[in-house]
Amino acid sequence: MRRNPSNTVLTRLQLLMLLLQLLTVKIKVVDSHKVTASLILNHNYPVEEHTVHTPDDYILTIYRIPTSPKRNHQNQTAEKPVVFLQHGILCASDDWIINGPETSLAYMFADAGYDVWLGNARGNTYSRQHKHIHPDTSDFWRFSWHEIGVYDLAAMLDYALAVSQSNSLHFVAHSQGTTTFFVLMSSLPWYNEKMRSVHLLAPIAYMRNHSFILSKLGGIFLGSPSILSWVLGSKELLPITSVQKLMCGHVCSEGSMLKFLCSGLLDFIGGWGSRHLNQTLLKDVCSTHPAGASTSQIIHYLQLYISGDFRQYDHGRAKNEIIYQQPTPPSYNVQNIKCCVDMYYSDNDYMSAVKDVEYLASLLPCVELYRIPFDDWNHYDFLWSNNVKEVINNKIINKMMRYDDFV
Template structure:
């Protein structure tokens, strides 16, 4: 076990998982702010902010805002786990950006509500990525812009972080005007050609499964109460020289695609201490409905409830032509979730596609966008270059 992972595990045992992300960021010498924002429907969300890099001087420089949104079962921790020079949040801070990290409702850092208890019944979990895009993202974006005293920001999303963005700009098109650029990493809208066994097996039964779970009072997938078990498994079973490390790696690959060249196994204890970070069963069911229906549409509550909620018997389609913000799609050929054919379909329907770029490594896969050894060289450097060009076109970039 490397010294950095050993130190991480000792810190987790001492301080507890809920305080780890702030402690880690500050340990590396970066400033960190924690902000709480309450949505119109009562969910209390945590947004993490790294306002500048390690050099205190550049904290006085005006910096463009970038908002980063995690994928399904993940959290803001995704962007700092790999450490300085590897984690996207650190890289962006050093490159002159004011970095804001969102946390969707139901994740480890946004597991609160003004009235509802996430650990009691299923009512807290009556949401999918529709609500995350329609409510959470606008709420967090408005808050970040207000605190930073800006009118527009850059957006970077991974997987579900892209899905929720399409939802936001489709249902609330006025938010297009608040986006300077959107970089979509492993973009997900359509799932017709996805190669994920779990999604494809459950897709035909998604709606029934979600309804049954509510009947028995269960709304969360892999409850966060299992985090201690995951930390124990990461330390005892998945660390370097552990007997089951290869099995742990295969489980990760089964979900996010195989690419042993880009996965640092030494970091498994770190990853498993933060992932899974919490999600509703309805989020998975909604993706299952998308895959089964060959459409990108709102959650199907079934006929009567659809009419009551949407005013139509069938759930409405998301109008991707309403996504007028400048979009840069970045996909990989080996991604089982963001399949190239589905990305091409998405690209044709977006209202303002700037570029569609394949990662120049055939084995690069879904989770490599956040944990890949070469993610900086293959992805992040190009994302930053796109953002700089967009800034320069608006004459508002302030280099540090």
């Protein structure tokens, strides 16, 4: 396959950045105030904090669970298969651990013998840094999930593979994490070769049948380039605050008369009527979410909804001509996704519609679909349901272990 010269330059920059990081790589002593790190330590698992620099100078914090206390009797120096988990929009690495050590996917991977890495995209709680730009300026937030895919995800995967001394990994993502996967594999197709297996929860690419009411309303005003989308773009969206954490401790706690507001908000966004959500997690979910993002990420999704296509950010005709050399944004070539993909989807997911997932699957050369056997399973049940271990997690691990019979 012939590579675009600009992609080759990007690859060289990524390799150079990675080499510089590895020459100075240090495992930081984690701070107790960081939720991902403190929770992992509280659950008696080891944790490492790593810093990843992207080619455009964003500074990301990612976490590693190198082993499990349940496997201390086994050879800890043996090479382990790598698994990388990527969160969704307005989320962070906390997603994969707050369900506790018996149910959370990250811990289950560690218990099964995997070298576990937890990513964090630019702009969230753990990745609000840039080499030159302060997060209080709009320049910091001038990105969408396109940049998260081609810069952040590529850099994090390369880093995890290099530190783990492996040439391939298993990849798991939820929601926007799946979108960034599609972006990366379509734009830089040689990353397909680094995938050992791929498991996408509530995948989002095409949004023709998207049913979230705020998307329908937002699409009218922000789904096409306009003065309003220009004014509202490149802004920080819903960062975590100390006031929010304090409120969560009261409103979402066990016994609170207002607890229904917390579960109701998740139902409104992810799909009404779920009986699966682990209600005891509401306080933890509230105190770590939303974790911050750029408004341009939301606008980009609204553009997909209005256009019916899976394509790059629409800056307007004049700027598109400069950036893309054409009046409209180029579509992502999903036919470039050559690695086999497992996609998990459900009927009651407002963000990831059944017809959209199945249409995407029809375009991929190697795909396996798993439709959740509950008609009320929603967008967040993929992470925090009472029965997520039995419905999804065990299925993913069993599938992965077919590739890794030495685990």
